Amino acid sequence: xxxxxxxxxxxxxxxxxxxxxxxxxxxxxxxxxxxxxxxxxxxxxxxxxxxxxxxxxxxxxxxxxxxxxxxxxxxxxxxxxxxxxxxxxxxxxxxxxxxxxxxxxxxxxxxxxxxxxxxxxxxxxxxxxxxxxxxxxxxxxxxxxxxxxxxxxxxxxxxxxxxxxxxxxxxxxxxxxxxxxxxxxxxxxxxxxxxxxxxxxxxxxxxxxxxxxxxxxxxxxxxxxxxxxxxxxxxxxxxxxxxxxxxxxxxxxxxxxxxxxxxxxxxxxxxxxxxxxxxxxxxxxxxxxxxxxxxxxxxxxxxxxxxxxxxxxxxxxxxxxxxxxxxxxxxxxxxxxxxxxxxxxxxxxxxxxxxxxxxxxxxxxxxxxxxxxxxxxxxxxxxxxxxxxxxxxxxxxxxxxxxxxxxxx
Ligand SMILES: Cc1ncc(COP(=O)(O)O)c(C=O)c1O
Numbered sequence: 001x002x003x004x005x006x007x008x009x010x011x012x013x014x015x016x017x018x019x020x021x022x023x024x025x026x027x028x029x030x031x032x033x034x035x036x037x038x039x040x041x042x043x044x045x046x047x048x049x050x051x052x053x054x055x056x057x058x059x060x061x062x063x064x065x066x067x068x069x070x071x072x073x074x075x076x077x078x079x080x081x082x083x084x085x086x087x088x089x090x091x092x093x094x095x096x097x098x099x100x101x102x103x104x105x106x107x108x109x110x111x112x113x114x115x116x117x118x119x120x121x122x123x124x125x126x127x128x129x130x131x132x133x134x135x136x137x138x139x140x141x142x143x144x145x146x147x148x149x150x151x152x153x154x155x156x157x158x159x160x161x162x163x164x165x166x167x168x169x170x171x172x173x174x175x176x177x178x179x180x181x182x183x184x185x186x187x188x189x190x191x192x193x194x195x196x197x198x199x200x201x202x203x204x205x206x207x208x209x210x211x212x213x214x215x216x217x218x219x220x221x222x223x224x225x226x227x228x229x230x231x232x233x234x235x236x237x238x239x240x241x242x243x244x245x246x247x248x249x250x251x252x253x254x255x256x257x258x259x260x261x262x263x264x265x266x267x268x269x270x271x272x273x274x275x276x277x278x279x280x281x282x283x284x285x286x287x288x289x290x291x292x293x294x295x296x297x298x299x300x301x302x303x304x305x306x307x308x309x310x311x312x313x314x315x316x317x318x319x320x321x322x323x324x325x326x327x328x329x330x331x332x333x334x335x336x337x338x339x340x341x342x343x344x345x346x347x348x349x350x351x352x353x354x355x356x357x358x359x360x361x362x363x364x365x366x367x368x369x370x371x372x373x374x375x376x377x378x379x380x381x382x383x384x385x386x387x388x389x390x391x392x393x394x395x396x397x398x399x400x401x402x403x404x405x406x407x408x409x
Contacts, residue, residue: 004040004041006028006040007026007027007028007040007041010028011024011026011028025357025358025361027039027045027361028040029045031059031060032047032055032058032059032060033058033059033060034058034059034060034380034382035047035058035059035379035380035382035383035384035387036059037059037366043364044364045361045364045365045366046364046365046366046379046387046390046391047059047366047379047380048365048366048367048368048377048378048379048383048391049366049367049368049378049379050258050378050379050380051262052231052257052368052378053199053231053236053257053258053343053378054256054257054258054261054262055258055261055262055380056234056235056236056257056258056261056300056304056309056380056381057258057261057300057303057304057307057309057380057381057382058380058381058382059262059380061261061299061300061303063299063300063302063303064260064261064262064263064296064299064300064303066299067295067296067298067299068263068292068295068296070295071085071086071291071292071295071296072292074291075291076290076291076292077287077290077291077292078290078291079286080284080285080286080288080289084289084290084291084294085291085294085295086291086294086295086297086298087106087289087290087291087294089294089298090104090106090294090297090298090301091103091104091106091267093297093298093301094255094267094269094301095269097240097241097301098241098249098253098269099249100249100271101271101272102269102270102271102272102275103269103270103272103275103276104267104268104269104275105120105267105268105270105275105278105283105288105289106265106266106267106285106288106289106293106294107256107265107266107267107268107285107288108264108265108266108285108287108288109145109256109264109265109266110144110145110228110230110231110254110255110256110257110266111144111145111146111147111150111266112145112147112256112266112285112288113230113254113255113256113266113267113268114144114145114147114149114150114153114193114228114230114254115145115147115149115150116254116266116268116283117191117193117226117228117252117254117268117270118136118149118150118153118191118193119282119283120252120268120270120274120275120277120278120283121136121190121191121193121224121226121252122134122169122190123277123278123282124190124191124224124274124277125189125190125191125224126190127277128222129187129190129222132187132188133187133188133189133190134169134188134190135169135170135171135186135188135189135190136153136169136170136171136189136190136191136192136193136226137170137171137172137173137181137184137185137189137191137192137193138153138154138155138170138171138172138173138192138193138194139155139172139173139174139175139194139195139198140155140172140173140174140175141155141156141175141198141201141202141204142154142155142156142172142175142193142194142195142198142201142228143155143156143195143198143199143200143201144193144195144228145230146159148163148166148167149166149167151163151166152166152167152168152169152170153170153193155172155201156201171184175194175198175204175206175210176206176207176210178210178213178214178217181214181217182217185217185221185223189221189223190223190224191223191224191225191226191251191252192214192217192218192223192224192225192226193226193227193228194206194211194214194225194226194227194228195227195228195229195230195231195232196211196227196229196232196237196241196242196243196245196246197231197232197237197242197339197340197343199230199231199232199343199376200231200370202338202345202347202370202371202374202376203338203339203343203344203345203374203376204338205338205339205340206246208246211243211246211248212246212247212248214248215248215249218251224251224252224274225248225250225251225252226250226251226252226253226254227241227242227243227250227252227253227254228253228254229241229242229243229253229254229255230254230255230256230257230266231257231343231378232343233253233255233256233257233258233259234255234257234258234259234300234301234304235304235309235310235313235341235381236258236313236341236342236343236378236381237313237317237340237341237342237343238310238311238313238314238317238340238341239310240304240310241253242340245340249271251270251271251274252268252269252270252271252274253268253269253270254266254267254268254269255267255268255269258300258304259297259300259301260293260294260296260297260300261296261300261303263292263293263296263297264293265288265293265294265296265297266288304381307382309381309382310341310381312381312382312383313341313342313381314341316342316381316383316384316385316388317339317340317341317342317343317344319385319388320339320342320344320377320388321337321339321344323388323389323392324337324344324346324392325337327392327395327396327399328346330396331396331399331400332349333348333349333350333399333400334346334347334348334349334399335347335348335349339377342377342378342379342381342383343378344376344377344378345370345374345375345376345377346374346375346377347373347374348373348374348375348399350373351372351373352372353369353370353371353372353373353374353375354369354372356369356375356395356398356399357369357375359398360391360394360395360398363394363397363398364394365390365391365394365395367391377391
């Protein structure tokens with residue numbers, strides 16, 4: 001098959017047989033290595049999306065690959081009815097990273113982790129505070145996933161409208177507004193759920209004193225604090241979990257994305273007494289916590305720590321923002337730079353983020369547009385200065401020239 005044929009054939013199959021929930025970019029990746037992605041024609045791209053923040057170690061990390069090959073040749077799946085290798089060790093490793101006594105439930109994705117956290121909070125609220133205590137307050141512009149309860153928790157009406165009625169019991173408040181939260185938390189509230197840094201909403205961090213104030217409010221009102229660290233987790237912002245920088249501990253934390261460097265896994269972690277609210281039969285998953293993904297997760301956590309990627313995330317994130325601020329000052333095409341560690345976004349003056357990301361793709365730079373004005377950068381945490389320089393050169397060129405770029409990258 002000649003170069004191009006594979007892409008054409010695949011795109012035709014996709015159009016005919018796969019539901020059109022994504023407007024895919026016209027590129028097909030066949031291999032990855034660190035920051036690099038190779039398309040079907042062998043062209044090299046620098047990846048500033050990392051599978052939407054799910055490949056923090058970089059593509060094809062040998063430690064994760066070896067763990068997967070070793071485990072898949074022994075045992076892939078038997079279900080949660082039995083003990084297996086790696087599940088309990090990975091749970092222990094997560095609790096050690098969390099730093100406080102806690103227990104873990106494994107799911108297959110971020111949305112499922114959020115669903116688990118919602119169920120746990122409702123179970124806890126009803127058991128501790130009464131039958132009506134099942135409401136959860138979340139933030140406007142938040143994103144918690146696409147399943148129905150996670151979507152109800154999500155503070156983005158545009159994503160919800162077509163699927164009404166959504167499950168009852170969710171309300172939304174503006175982020176970083178303590179007074180609004182104080183008013184929204186009632187006797188029926190069992191939990192407040194927040195992302196430490198909103199990701200899909202456009203990379204908006206909680207203010208430094210906001211999360212501590214939320215923690216105090218939750219303690220005063222006997223309400224659980226759930227932090228959704230699906231996107232911020234695993235050294236994306238520097239520390240293993242973003243909440244550390246705020247000096248707060250959640251009662252419940254949701255994780256997924258880079259827990260196994262791109263393999264499908266999610267987790268709900270809860271402090272011991274809250275976790276013990278779940279009884280046998282309350283929650284479950286056929287695949288969650290299987291030995292294959294958990295072997296990958298253990299290898300991933302070991303490599304993330306051994307390679308000091310949290311430190312690299314802080315250093316490279318600072319360098320990226322410094323260069324983005326300079327670009328903003330010189331071109332006027334960027335009105336705001338936001339981010340922490342290697343979770344960053346720029347707000348463009350013109351509503352052409354999709355077009356800019358397409359033109360960057362044509363230059364071999366993979367960057368994700370979220371909304372008409374926002375470009376988000378979530379590279380693997382192995383990202384180095386020369387790669388950031390390449391991105392910035394391409395961004396200068398793209399923002400300064402009126403048009404360009406072809407249909408295919
Ligand atoms: C903060 C947050 N929570 C939940 C989710 C949903 O995760 P998944 O797509 O794995 O279901 C996402 C996905 O982007 C997320 O960023």
